[in-house]
Every structure is written in C-alpha cells, then in structure tokens.
Amino acid sequence: MAEQTGVKRETAPEGTLADKVEWLINHMWPADAGPPKTNIEVAAAITAATGEEISSTTVWKLRTGRQDNPQLRTLTALARFFAVPLGYFGAPAESRSIEDDLTLQALRRKLDDGTIRPDVLRAFTDLPADVRWLVDEMILAATQAAKLRTKA
Known part of the structure; x- marks a missing residue:
C-alpha cells in the first residue's frame, strides 16, 4: 500500500550501497560510539573501533554514491563496526533476509531506549487491518515529511 503514496518504508534498504551505508549510520550506529555529526567523526569512529584506516573522504563518497565499489577491507570494516554480516552489502536478492533482520534489530533498539513505547x-x-493500514500510511507520510524537512 505504501507504493500508492510514493513513500518508502523506513527499513533496511534494498537499493544502492549509498542507501545501505546511510541507513547503517542512521539506524545501527553503536550506542557506545557517540552520535556522529560529520563524515570526519564517522571515519574516526570506524577507524578507532576496527583498526582499519577509513578516511572522511571515503565515508563521504560512500554516503553520496560517488563510490559504489569500495575495497573489500573497507566493506569488512563497515560490517564489523555496524555488527552486520558482510553479505548486507551484497546484491538485493542475497541480502533481503539480512535487511529484514537488521530492521528488527533497529526496532528493538528503539524499544530498548524508549524511543518507541512497547504499549x-x-x-x-x-488494530484491525483496515485501521492499521491507515496508521501505516500516516507514519510513512510523516517519515517522508521529516526527510524533506531535514534536506531543506
């Protein structure tokens, strides 16, 4: 039903490497690393945690899609830092179950930190299916509006 409104669901992406890296930064950032504010902070946190030198330029290229075929060592460092399987960065058909699992992990984090109330x-x-569908659409529209507001 989300396709009718043109709004994407807030789940682990099936799209480009840039989409996947951005999703990891926004949803799977390690709690003990402190929230990233810049590509420099992202690169420094990954380097500190993994020992693999990642530059802020590399992070910028990955996040913006200017680099879509990084070295295996870069992907391995990202996978280790975000605690995801290396296969997450694979083809969509290979990574669908991984993405579903990561979406559930992100939801659990939101429940654990109180961002989403369990009740x-x-x-x-x-809720009945027809009412749940309406709530789904409202959430997707709110997500899209928030994304547009942050881009402005």
Missing part, C-alpha cells in the same frame, strides 16, 4: 507497538498490532 503503543502492542496496541498497533491489535
């Missing part, structure tokens, strides 16, 4: 999530699952 609200339980209430959502108890």
